[in-house]
Amino acid sequence: MQHDYAELHSVSNFSFLKAASHPEELVIQAENLGYRALALTDECSVAGVVRAYAAIKEHQLTLRLIVGSSLHLEEDIELVLLCPNRAAYAELCGVISLGRRRCEKGYYQLFQDDLIPLEAVFLLWKPHRNLTKNKAVSEWLTRYFLGRAWLLYERGLGPWESLHGKAYLAHCEALSVAMNLPMVCAGDVHMHVPQRQALKDVLTAIRLRTSVQALGHECAVNCEQSLRPITKIQRLFSTQMMAETIRIAMACTFELSSLRYEYPAELVPAHLSASKHLKNLVEHGAKKRFPQGILPAIQAIIDKELQLIKEQAYEYFFLTVHDLVQFAKAKRILYQGRGSAANSVVCYCLEITAVDPEQIDVLFERFISKERNEPPDIDVDFEHQRREEVFQYIYQKYGRDRAALAATVVRFKFRSAFRSVGKALGFPETQLEACIKDVDRRDKGKTWVEQVRAQGFMAESTMSHLLISLTEQIIGCPRHLSQHVGGFIISAGPLSQLVPVENASMAERTVIQWDKEDLESLGLLKVDVLALGMLSAIQRCFTLIARHYGRQLTIAQITAMGDDPKVYGDLQRGDSIGVFQVESRAQMSMLPRLKPACYYDLVIQIAIVRPGPIQGDMVHPYLRRREGKEDVEYPSEAVRAVLARTLGVPIFQEQVIKLAMVAAGFSGGEADQLRRAMASWKRSTRLYAFRDKLVNGMLERGYEQVFAERVFQQICGFGEYGFPESHSASFAVLAYVSAWLRHYYPAAFYASLLNSLPMGFYSASQLVQDAVRHGVQVLPVDVNQSNETHCLQRIENQWCLRLGLQQVKGLSKIGRARLLAKRPTGGYQAMREVLLSGLNKSDLAALASANACAQMSGDRYQARWAMLSDLHHLPLFAERTEKSVLKLPALNDYRALEEDYQSLGLSLAHHPMALLRREGCLHKDVRAQDLCKVAHKGLLSISGVVTGRQAPGTAGGVTFLTLEDETGNMNVIVWQSTARAQKTSYLHAKVLRVMGILEREGSVEHVIAGRLEDLTGAFSGVSVASRDFH
Amino acid sequence: MSWLAVNFPQLQLDSYCQASAASPETRAIVVVEEQRIRQCNAQARAHSIRPMMALSLASALVDEVQLLDYLPGFEAQRLRELARACYQYSADIVLWPPCGLLFDIAPMLKLYGSLTEYLANIAGVFKAQKVQANWALASSTDAAKIFALYTAEQAPELTLFSTCEATTKQRLAALPVTCLNIPAQQIKQLESLGFTQLGELFALLVAHTQRQELARRLGYPLVAYLDALLTSKATKLAYFVEQEYFEQSLMLEQETNLTSVLMFPAKRLLASLEHFLTLRLTRAQSLQVEVLNRLGAVARQQVLHSTEPERSAAHWLSLLRLQWERQGLSQPVMGLRIRCQHTLSDAKQNADLFVREQGRTDAAQLLNRLQAKLGEQNVQRLRAETNHQPERSVSYQSLQQLVQLVPSTLADKLSETSSRRTSKTLPNNSAFTALRPNILLQQPRVLAEAVRIIHGPERLQSGWWGDEVFCRDYFVARNQQQQLLWVYRDPEQTWFVHGLFA
Helix, strand or coil: CCCCCEEEEECCCCCCCCCCCCHHHHHHHHHHCCCCEEEECCECCCCCHHHHHHHHHHHCCCCEEEEEEEEECCCCCEEEEECCCHHHHHHHHHHHHHHHHCCCCCCCCCCHHHHCCCCCCEEEEECCCCHHHHHHHHHHHHHHHCCCEEEEEECCCCHHHHHHHHHHHHHHHHHHHHHCCCEEEECCECECCHHHHHHHHHHHHHHCCCCHHHCHHHCCCCCCCECCCHHHHHHHCCHHHHHHHHHHHHHCCCCHHHCCCCCCHHHCCCCCCHHHHHHHHHHHHHHHHCCCCCCHHHHHHHHHHHHHHHHHCCHHHHHHHHHHHHHHHHCCCCEEEEHHHHHCHHHHHCCCCCCCCCCCCCCHHHCCCCCCCCCCCEEEEEEHHHHHHHHHHHHHHHCCCCEEEEEEEEECCHHHHHHHHHHHCCCCHHHHHHHHHCCCCCCCCCCHHHHHHHCCCCCCCHHHHHHHHHHHHHCCCEEEEEEEEEEEEECCCCHHHCCCEEECCCCCCEEEEEEHHHHHHHCCCCEEEEEEHHHHHHHHHHHHHHHHHCCCCCHHHHHHCCCCHHHHHHHHCCCCCCCCCCCCHHHHHHHHHHCCCCHHHHHHHHHHCCHHHHHCCCHHHHHHHHCCCCCCCCCCHHHHHHHHHHCCCCCEHHHHHHHHHHHHCCCHHHHHHHHHHHHCCCHHHHHHHHHHHHHHHHHHCCCCHHHHHHHHHHHHHHHHHCECHHHHHHHHHHHHHHHHHHHHCHHHHHHHHHHHCCCCCCCHHHHHHHHHHCCCCEECCCCCCCCCCCEEEEECCEEEEECCHHHCCCCCHHHHHHHHHCCCCCCCCCHHHHHCCCCCHHHHHHHHHCCCCHHHHCCHHHHHHHHHCCHHHCHHHHCCCCCCCCCCCCCCHHHHHHHHHHHHCCCCCCCHHHHHHHHCCCCCCECHHHHHHCCCCCEEEEEEEEEEEECCHHHCCCEEEEEEECCEEEEEEECHHHHHHCHHHHHHCCEEEEEEEEEEECCEEEEEEEEEEECHHHHCCCCCCCEECC | CCEEEEECCCHHHHHHHHHCCCCCCCCEEEEEECCEEEEECHHHHHCCCCCCCEHHHHHHHCCCEEEEECCHHHHHHHHHHHHHHHCCCCCCEEEECCCEEEEEHHHHHHHHCCHHHHHHHHHHHHHHHCCCCEEEEECCHHHHHHHHHHCCECHHHHCCCCCCHHHHHHHHHCCEHHHCCCCHHHHHHHHHCCCCEHHHHHHHCCCHHHHHHHHHHHCHHHHHHHHHHHCCCCCCCCECCCCCCEEEEEEEEEEECCHHHHHHHHHHHHHHHHHHHHHHCEEEEEEEEEEECCCCCEEEEEEEEEEEEECCHHHHHHHHHHHHHHHCCCCCEEEEEEEECCEEECCCCCCCCCCCCCCCCCHHHHHHHHHHHHCHHHCEEEEECCCCCHHHCEEEEEHHHHHCCCCCCHHHHHHHHHHCCCCCCCCCCCHHHCCCCCEEEEEEEECCCCEEEEEEEEEEEECCCCCCCEEEEEEEEEECCCCEEEEEECCCCCEEEEEEEC
8 A cells, every 4th residue: 555655865775884774675665664656865876776676676566766866065065866867867877976086985075066067857955954054055956956956854853853843844944935945855764664773873883983882972863764654754744745755756757777778889880780790790700710611500509699689789799899809819818708608609709709619518598598688798808917908998998988897895794794893882802803713604504693602702791682683784784885806887978877987996997886786687788807817827828839939829729639638648647736727626636536538528527526516416426427337317318418418417507407498398588597596695595486397397298206306406406506518618628728738838837827826726836846746947046047037948958947036025126127137148247246236135135035146155144144245335345356254154954945935935945844854853754655555544644834724615614634745745634523622733733744544536545634743843934825724 | 240130921910810819710811912912821821822822823722711901001000019119129120111120239239148138038029929020140231131031040040140241141142143132123134144143143243353244234233232242331221210209297196086186297297298399399189198096007098189289288288177077087096197199390370479369269279178078079060971861961070080181082083084075974963952951850750740742752762782772752741830841751651751941
């Protein structure tokens, strides 16, 4: 039942730290109270309107949503702006952008003059409490906004109102009559129900960086700033004012769904239509991609795609992305499209993706479908170190006002929420930190609430109850906007007419006020420009190979050579450090089991080692069937067509969708909704909605109940963690290429990886050790031999890896440049020359620490001693070669190792464990390379440097440790009880001895830890950073 | 020269344990500074917690640990108390902040005769104070400090060491370079040159050329410091000095329990107090007055406050008289002691020689007399609080509290945030623009008569974070007697009277 009232002034939690309710909550509550309309007017922002709009659509509410924004001008004037139509909306976005672009992130500044050009917006003005100010403002309003301006009257029932309320109302009424400004009422709503008062006060306390007890008058005086029942509103305001709200609401007919986006038109040549241009490009590309001719099946798909693109008017989107990748090609920036775009043959022809649709089963509906009625999603990875060039190209081509990044909403998560609420409630920081530290958010058995209570954190006091309940409320509230990783919006006209643009915290970057989800809800297109480290590494490798081996290679060439058994041989042995996607500990233990032998095996390998398939119990059946230990059966031909290539086990998301389509009769679009339900965080509820349809659909088509239930269980099991096949296929290309390069050109490959750090799973130290194990000679940093980056050098007919100056910690960029610039052709001959090259003290110290002057000065101590002398600056002494009379202590191996790690992060001399072994500290410990000699289930002890600690959330409290010694890596499994009992060793040992039992499955070996002994003391000073709890 | 250095590794922690001496310590207690452990007790050590460990690591090692914040001011005060206590036994004490003391032994040995007895006395002080102490002897202060921090011994064993230069040098030579009291960067530099032990450095100081090389590379101050370690040159040090304060007592010839009799010695003591203060151009704001019994022990102790700093004996005498008139004497007394510890220097006052104020007491003096007559706690001031709840919007404060500086309030914070470009906040509801009655009842009472509402409502709802949750709708009402009442209604629809408009 709808009443005659519309709320015209409400603020959601997207007015950061000011209001206490989500936009969704506001609209739902407004509907419950029978409002006819609600204006969401966040402060100088429209960040929340899309969510309100989506909520209304989803719950099919009859409430009308009005878009607006509240502003506080610099002249101390309070206004609420509302949008009656599209033109007004564009004006509002323009004004918001203007105010925001003037200031740093999070602030805005607007003046009266900024509003004068606005011709379509409605203005609601709240007269000031200092009555003398109001005459001038009302005159200004009538001069510029006659017919579109109202006097806003609100009642908060606070102390000020009880004293001055009558006088204020009389003043407003007189003003309204005198200046012909109709009066309208509103609620100044900051929360959807009065019960949110506590949260509102806490947010205020967080914003003012104090506690609620110290807020004084800043905390809410009552709960009147909430959505009020109609009966109360009728008592508070006159009928005329309430009627005015309806009049205004009815005049506001702007709907967000009318936002349509015009693409930049400059991509299409003048004489052609967008459709024709796209078709030409696709045909041209198809000839290049399929030189042997196009199969009829493929041609049919191309036609179907182009038809759909034309119907949905997505041509410009593809043209925009095509333009981007052409730029990258021209600049020789490696790129690869992935995600659902890899399902499109058109994308393959446009050279956006690199996955041959003949190789994988393409599911076009995954990419676009009529039922989806949503724009396609194209992600393009670029070399991570050159992605900025792509950004700059976009900004240059389209201009800063037509291109901007999408935002990400940073919300309160458990830690920040608990800490902020705790401080606001007055708890001491040390206590809060101690409590947070002990909560394991990945513990599936206990929620954080239970864990906090279990700590006996506080006795049953009001404050502790409040802390927990308010933390629960605040989790998920937005804190601020941040820039999205790489999602760009590009439009034909100024972007600020579509959505407000504000400054990001990075210089020269602008962000729109909506995030990815908002853009999807509204059907606006975004291009994801992402970065991938491996692309940089591959590009570098190609450059090195061209330079040193004289061979020009491309990704396409390597894949065209077919499956190389030698390369797959490496992978089958689990020898994959540095190979894209299959180098992690988990992948390395899977490789010897799965034994990939062809491209498609790699595609499966990448997709299968993920929590989804593991939890969905897909892995073991697949392995068994692959090894021939189990028979493969298909209940029907349709199912066989879908699952044959994965031996009857659904591993990819697309297979699930296809199954739903062929076995349960889902249409393409419905199946895609299923996929989205699987991927969303509300999947548990949404997914169950599909259960009946799926199971019944299958039963109707003659499948057995058991089979249907099992499929559904598998869907639930791997839901959000399942990999799309196209994604996996794109990655498999890169995985194969990196493995190939690693096999045939190891020196170049490792050099490229090292030059592309940070990326991947391993540290420089581990990569270098792996290189050495593969027969690459690694040469140390040297002032005379090294370049800035790691490079190859020819020593005795072999290409070796020379470490570059960039590896030296503490050597500045300028220092490196200077050292290289001043280096004589024959190299520096004496320390004195190095000292005279103009490097500053810290750079010299860094060089000495890295032992880069070893050829000239002996050991590090001597080098430093020489560097500290200042005699070389004095001309009289310049000729004298100073021989120091001092006898400095000698450098022992331990110190040398320590300095190596501190200065370079790696050591080419001894491994720490080798030193300990030499000293006899590790008598019975088995080395990594000798593990194969120990029997299965045999007792043993091993020791090594801890280089990795992982506790995957899905592993039930088990931690995987990686120990490294001079011969390789070893995997240790630590059960939770073992970890708890031996906390000290487990948590902070850098060098660990483990006594336990060896388990062997095939060629995969693990040690189950029994007793842990901390050996760090035996070797103090090793600062190998362990990759902890990734 | 002989120096004794004593370091108190757990000064703050020991003071706490002292306070709760009743129960034996079973819990792990640590003192924390900026998320690092600074001090830990024996139980904590048993769980492998060590100083300088990160708090997060420590809390992972033991389930229950009590955290105390580090209070440097408190430690400084304790240190002074310890120095004061040791002053009885040793004359030349130097404070070594944050938690150590240095004693110049040479002069004292002449008085004590033997080192053992001297050490025993000092040890007794620490034992009485229940603080842990690490001892060290050396020929120079710097060396003694290093020994106390790194190679501390027990008190009796100290006597085995001689304080001659040679021994000091020998002991120092074996220590690592990390012991030196020089900037961390310089220590790193020494280590990076391969020096691990002090002996290696000392070896370089012998020959002149080597000394020069060392000084040229590492700086002359370092060489000077190393020299200071070895030799026992007299250095300029600030010895601990007790603060000067006034304390005098007088005994009567006979016991009395009449305050009027006590006025005579009071007069004399206050006169010498005035003399003491005049000589130093200072004034006093509070005095400790102790009446002593026959045995010289304190029978009662009182504190006299003056609103304005005063040195006039007559002024203090009148205050004292008023206080004694009020309190009287409960037992026979025989002596009086007056102590004045805190004095304030004179503010410049341009006194007109010819203005005589006859019979006029100014406000400050009136307050003094009221306080003396009624008792300090009963003379209070009103202060406005920023609290929405009416009964808490005003608070009472004793006069003494007003003397303290008002800490930065939220208003200051707000004004500094609005000077930046913030999103503007709406004007807040200040209590001064609220409709409030002249008379506010201490406790609201239930409304028991018929009234007519003439103004309202004003809704006040807050206090959700404490026990004082309130939710009230206030109205102004007129009753049968035509009085204007301030009434409110609570959620249960019960009406209360909270105040009256005059």
